[in-house]
Amino acid sequence: MGIKILGIDIGSTQICAVMVEHDPRSNNSVKVIGMGTIKSQGLKKGSITNIELASNSIKSVVSDVVRVAGTKFDKVIVSISGKDAKNIDCKDVINIPEKEVTIKQIERAISSAEYKVKVPHDYEILHTLPYNFKVDEQDNIEDPLGMNGTRLEVQAHIIAVQKSAIMNLRKAIEKAGLKADNIVLSGYASAISTLNEDEKSLGTVLIDLGGSSCNMVIHSGNSIRYNDFLSVGSLNITTDISTVLHTPPAVAEEIKIKYGTLKAKNNELIVLPDLGDENSSHEVDINVIINVIYMRVEEALMILAKMLSESGYKEYASAGIVLTGGMAKLEGLKELATAIFDNMPVRIARPREFESSIDVFKDPSNSCAIGLCLYGAGYFTPYEIDSERKLRYKDEIMLKPNPFVSIKELDDNASKPVSSSNFSIYDEPVAKSESKPKVELDLKIDDNSDKNNLKSNMNLDKVNSVSKIVNYLKNLF
Structure with missing residues (x-):
């Protein structure tokens, strides 16, 4: 059995979770076995604004993924936006x-x-x-x-x-009943799942166009050299359509998805309900909608192009621009981006494909979640010190986490009645006929008295062992 890795992309508009099975013994194979998405709550512009709501959203989507995968997970990798980086x-x-x-x-x-x-x-x-x-x-x-x-x-x-952003993220994860094995910059994760080796070697600008923000990283050679953040995303397009066309946000979102293009079309009238009055409506030319979308996307790309020029790392992007994320699905985006980024090569990227029982690779909005899973499977830079302050390297041995239980935790659990409330929603049920799982004890000594007691017990064991040997020799001779 391989290692089950859960990647959770915590975005401001949606939370996407993907579970993969990684088998290091079988050509480092990776297979997607579960996926789920949910509308985000308690997040805004890349930051957690309500820990309780955010944790409930995370818990809900993870429960869905576990049900789809039919198994629990061994590792959890979580994203964090570049807003506070x-x-x-x-x-x-x-x-x-x-x-x-x-x-x-x-x-x-x-x-x-x-x-x-x-x-x-x-x-x-x-x-x-x-x-x-x-x-x-x-x-x-x-x-x-x-x-x-x-x-x-x-x-x-x-x-x-x-620190506050990381602490709030960890709290939300823990309240959802999870523990993050690693926290990864979202742009870094997206780069892992979308960039090929040539693009990494030559240098590439990766821009993840999300729901309420854009994360930009510049990857050159073995590593990321620069990262930046823009608090504008596809949600701004929805707000613009709702404001300009005076229609409810829910309707504006449907229009954006249905008519999401930057290319002009033949004249066509669309009937939209009025904002605040569902019984009245008005007609709008489809090109008016396209112009609203075009203006917002053009503005966002121009800001990103300026950020790239001012970064001092534009010369490192010999392979050009790679766009991914939900907003990258807009028709005509490649042509507009090419013009704005001074005719640099532009590619619209979906996550790299590998074995999967679920269709997850066609949607660019899944790039970050899949990149998190790949990070957990060892697809990171040749060397790095990660969020847990551990050295990671490309040929390290990938092992399942070994769950140690302290004596205090064992005593506390022994005194509790056995009920479903004692178990995490992510644990697999154990049949009655199965033998009890082996528990490994992590001895935690907190004070000198405990140390002395432990030493005295160890010395007593040694004395008893010697006495037994002496008596055995006496009886023998």
Whole structure:
């Protein structure tokens, strides 16, 4: 059995959850086994505004995915928007006494580079992504592991996010009965699922056009070099249609989906209900709707193009622009984006396809959720320090999390009556005929008295063992 990975894309307009089964022993195969979406509550413009509502939405969509997949999950990977993220570059050099670069030395170099930068006190490092290594005088090394040398230099890009945003996200996840194994920048996750190796190598701007925001990352070589955020999305188009055409937002959303194009059409009149009065209606030319959509999309792309120019990383995007996300489904978007981004190559991207029992790859709005699952399966940069401050690398052994239970938790649970309320909604039922699962104990010693008691017990066991051996020898001779 493979590892079950649950990716949860927490967006401001919808929450999308995808579960995959990853088998590292079978050519690193990944298969989609479950998916669900739900309208977001308690989120706005990339931020959690109501933890209770957000956790209820997360809990609901995860329950749907578990039912579809028919199994529980082993790992949970969650997205966070780039709204509160900062870009920080760092570098450092360390000596290599062993004259050979090991995983330990690589981790020490990255951690040392982290230590030398000043991260604002109200920010927390989410990702540290090395983009260049140098061994002695040899530069632009893709992978220094196993190379001989006396000095290792690393240059890395740090993505730092406001502590409050991460804490609120973790609280919402925990209230939903989950624990996030990793938190991943949403633009980073989308890049994992959409960019091919050539685009990564040459350098590409990936823009995830979401419901209420746009996340932009610039990927060059081995890593992300820059990330940015724009609080404009397809929901703004719905608001514009509702305001300009004086029709209810629900109707405006239906019109956007049905007539979502940037190309002019033949004159056609559409009957729309009036805002605030369902019994009255008015006629609107379809081209008026298209113009409203066009103006909003054009404005958003122009702002994004300006952000790219001001970033100082436009020259790193030799492979051009890749657009994904829900708003990328608009007809004519590629042509408009090409014109606005100074005739740079533009590609509309859907998530990369692999084995699946569900049709999830045709919709660009699933790119982030699928990218989160791939991240959990090891499809990240060659080296990075993740949100849990652990070194991740491409050839690491992927294992199922091992659930340890403390003695206190075991005692507390033993005193509780057995009922369905004691179990998570995500746990699989166990048949009566099955043997009890093996529980591994994680001994947690909190005070000196416990330590002394434990030591005395261990010494007593040793004395008893010696006495038994002595008596056995006496009887023998």
